Amino acid sequence: MTESIITISIVGLLAGIIFSMPIAGPISILITTNALKGRFRYCVLVNFGASFATFTYVFGAVYGLTKLYSFYKPAIPYLFSLGSILLLYIGYKIFITKIDFEHFEDKSQMSEKIKKKEKGGFYTGCLINFLNPTLFIGWLTSTFLVISFVSSLGFNTGDLEIFIDRSVKEISNFESSINDSLILNSPVSMDVRTTHSENARFPTYFHLLISVFYALFVSVGSVTWFYFLAFLITRFRKSINILFVSRLVKVMGVVLCLIGLYFVYLGSQLFLNLQIS
DSSP: OHHHHHHHHHHHHHHHHHTTOOTTSHHHHHHHHHHHTTOHHHHHHHHHHHHHHHHHHHHHHHHTTTHHHHHHGGGHHHHHHHHHHHHHHHHHHHHTOOOOHHHHTTOGGGHHHHHHHHHTHHHHHHHHHHTOTHHHHHHHHHHHHHHHHHHHTTOOOTTHHHHHHHHHHHHHHSOOOTTTHHHHTOSSOSOOOOTTTTTOOOOTTHHHHHHHHHHHHHHHHHHHHHHHHHHHHHHHGGGSOHHHHHHHHHHHHHHHHHHHHHHHHHHHHHHHHHHHO
16 A cells, blocks of 8 residues: 555656646746746746646546536636636737846836735636646546556556546546547557556545545646746846847747637637537
8 A cells, every 4th residue: 555655656746747847838838937037936836826726637537536527528618718818818918028137126116016916826827727628638648648557567556547547438438529539549558457456455545545645746746847947947047148038938928829829729619519519
């Protein structure tokens, strides 16, 4: 039992770090652009807010709360719409940002406004991730692949791969949507077998316990990576050419707006599918 918890915790930590690394995600862009502006505290709050939402999605996917997905799914088009508005707004604000390293910390008149904005970092991080319905499917798919791979190597995952396999099958039985193809076309066989699952006996509460540990350490891994990223960028931002930084920030603003437009596209497609059906 202890061996399974340790294995799942390490795997969750590594998965949280690795899957947080792509720089094209909304949270990555928000943290990077604000770190370039020297707003380290704001980045930390965004980081914790996003990780809270990540914990919720990962726990739901791993613990097998897939029946909630049937109630959650009709709201996905509206979540995409709200998420697109938020991302377009943030992307626009990032695009019009002017970087001024020399006078940024000297503007005492702006200090109160900066503090107020920093307080909203946690809620911004939460909203961006909660309004991204693809995270649930994404984490279910990635967790299925990771846990199945770790289990195939002979590590004791506490039968977690069996529960995730059931979740995948339950989700695949729902009416397919744009993002469900990630699961339905998964290259990993749905027939999960491990040397531990047949003989291992765990208490009834163990599935809940191991799901909490996995989701927690995925969140810890995510927090660790984004904290490290924000720290490095904030620490060395002044050594980067100001013109390059300004252009990079604008490019990231445009990328965030494009992600917002993609959310608009997904939402509109889902709305059309609902009307047709």
